[in-house]
Amino acid sequence: MVTEEFLPLLTAHGLRTQRIGLYGYSMGGYGALRLAGQLGPARVAAVATASAALWDRAADTATGAFDDPDDFSAHNVVGHQDDLDGIPVRVDCGRGDSFAPANRRYRNSFHDRPSGGLTDGAHDNQYWRRAAPAELRFLGQHLTT
Numbered sequence: 001m002v003t004e005e006f007l008p009l010l011t012a013h014g015l016r017t018q019r020i021g022l023y024g025y026s027m028g029g030y031g032a033l034r035l036a037g038q039l040g041p042a043r044v045a046a047v048a049t050a051s052a053a054l055w056d057r058a059a060d061t062a063t064g065a066f067d068d069p070d071d072f073s074a075h076n077v078v079g080h081q082d083d084l085d086g087i088p089v090r091v092d093c094g095r096g097d098s099f100a101p102a103n104r105r106y107r108n109s110f111h112d113r114p115s116g117g118l119t120d121g122a123h124d125n126q127y128w129r130r131a132a133p134a135e136l137r138f139l140g141q142h143l144t145t
Contacts, residue, residue, distance in 0.1 A: 002035060003035075003039070007020070018043070019042075019043060019044065019045045019143070020039075020043065020044060020045065020143075021044070021045050021046045021047070021048070021139035021140075021142065021143045022035055022036050022044060022046075022047040022048070023047070023048045023049070023135060023136070023139060024049055024050075024052070025049065025050040025051050025052075025128045026050075026051050026052070026053050026099075026123065027053040027065065028049075029049030029050060029051060029052030029053060030049075030052050030053045030054060030077060032047050032048070032049055032052075033047060033049060033052060033077045033084070033089075034075065034077050036083075036084055036087055036089075037077060037080060037083030037084050038083075040083075040086070040087070041085070041086030041087045044087050045087075045088070045139075045142045045143050046087065046088040046089070046090070046138065046139050046141075046142035046143065047084070047087055047088075047089055047090070048089075048090040048091075048092075048115075048116070048135040048136075048138050048139050049090070049091050049092065049135075050092045050093065050127070050128050050131045050132070050135060051092075051093050051094065051097050051099055051103070051123050051127065051128065052091065052093070052099065052103055052106070053065065053099060054077065054078055054099055054102040054103055054106050055072075055076075055078070055102060056078055056102060056105070058072035058073065077106075078102070078105075078106055078109075079109070081106070081109050081110045081111075082111070084110075085111075088115070088138070088142045089110070089114035089115070090114055090115040090116040090135055090138045090139075091103055091106060091107050091114045091115075091116050091117075092116040092117065092118075092119070092131045092134075092135060093118050093121075094118070094119065094120065094121025094122045094123065094127040094131075095118050095119065095120060095121065096120070096121060096122040096123075097121065097122050097123040097127070098123060099123065100118055103118065104118060115138055116134075116135070116138075119131075
């Protein structure tokens, strides 16, 4: 949807879409990381996430997040941080978020630690609103260079 519908729509409205910034929270954060890894640094200027929905095992995923364990294995971003080589990454999560342990492990598994970190907060709108300004500044810094 993003590459086949949304980006062409933006291009049709006169916006530059050769290199994009990706941002998402919760399952959207997972999606932003996944898409950034697929598109690579030639298309993605930076990616930022808040409370990314990350799991270490298929058995731990939310119902409906993946079709089955094979689907999870085929699309999991954990353990595939090298897919983001050359892309500036920011990963934020609230310490009170159920995804905090997985986000911490994910961050710590990069060769070069991503920007961001774990701060006070939970998996809720209050945290995401508080985190968004810094995440958007991060994307803006990389989109203007």
